[in-house]
Amino acid sequence: MPRKRGAPKTKEGEPVSTLYAPDPGRNAANSFVFGTRSARRYCEGVTGISVRRARTSDIPVILGLIEPLVQQRILLGKERVALYEAVQEFRIAEDEAGDPVGCGAIHVFWEDLGEVRTLAAVDGWRGRGVGHALLERLESDARDLGLSRLFCLTFETAFFARHGFVEVPERIVDPETYAELVRSPDEGVAEFLDLSRVKQNTLGNSRMLKHL
């Protein structure tokens, strides 16, 4: 597939985060660590995935995308109102036709610490770079916010490990920060802290962290 020249832009003028060629090198790709020169060479083909800020009109789409994953207890369920309140945290991946093919968000926990949450690719688009494009943009958002550590709670350990996340022990913050975080009403913070009231949500998930 010919290499695309220049920096592609979304309709809103934002640079396209990441572009992938459709397989043929899935196995080869799996030996790459994203962000390396080899990975970038692999990613230089084009399927036209772009990533943009979420709009309020995306919230029904996000709900539809995550609902089956919530039913399977893969993602934490969110009330519609909570999604509207958090719309600035979200990014949407869309295909060339402008149809949403994935979503993801960064939620700030503390001065240096945030969480990748509600990262999901539409079923038919899995394994084609949507997750990577979103995560790369979310990491960039996290850096812009001043964060230096990103947490995630996930079953997708291979995907996150490929992006530099490592599994971590239970306690990630010092006792003083823990004492402040425990005051948060946010369910994701409770899961981060591994509080007993949310243990049923976290069973089987891995706790992973990346230093940006």
Ligand SMILES: CC(C)(COP(=O)(O)OP(=O)(O)OC[C@H]1O[C@@H](n2cnc3c(N)ncnc32)[C@H](O)[C@@H]1OP(=O)(O)O)[C@@H](O)C(=O)NCCC(=O)NCCS
């Ligand atoms: C995690 C998730 C968002 C990843 O999305 P995705 O779009 O499938 O991710 P990518 O395509 O970027 O990468 C997936 C794999 O496909 C491979 N891949 C990437 N581009 C490819 C291409 N063009 N052809 C074939 N394979 C490709 C990658 O190497 C990667 O392999 P790995 O899992 O061994 O690292 C998706 O699996 C999902 O929605 N999961 C359910 C929700 C969830 O668990 N979210 C995480 C917790 S918030």
